Amino acid sequence: MFAAHCPTEGTRVLLSERHILGVDFDDDVVEIRFRCRCGTRSTVRDRRLRPADLLPAG
Numbered sequence: 001m002f003a004a005h006c007p008t009e010g011t012r013v014l015l016s017e018r019h020i021l022g023v024d025f026d027d028d029v030v031e032i033r034f035r036c037r038c039g040t041r042s043t044v045r046d047r048r049l050r051p052a053d054l055l056p057a058g
């Protein structure tokens, strides 16, 4: 699970890895492209997350 801000709902939402469209890395910052449960697509940046936290093994 990860927390993201949904601009459509105007609030923080908790989403599972199933909502992740893609993950990019820029130095120690991870950029997660996601689709919210309401259908909104957005991006969240987080320094604390690691790939192992997001992507299931295998």
Ligand SMILES: [Zn+2]
Pocket (backbone or CB within 6 Å): 006, 007, 008, 009, 013, 036, 037, 038, 039, 040
């Ligand atoms: Zn939403």
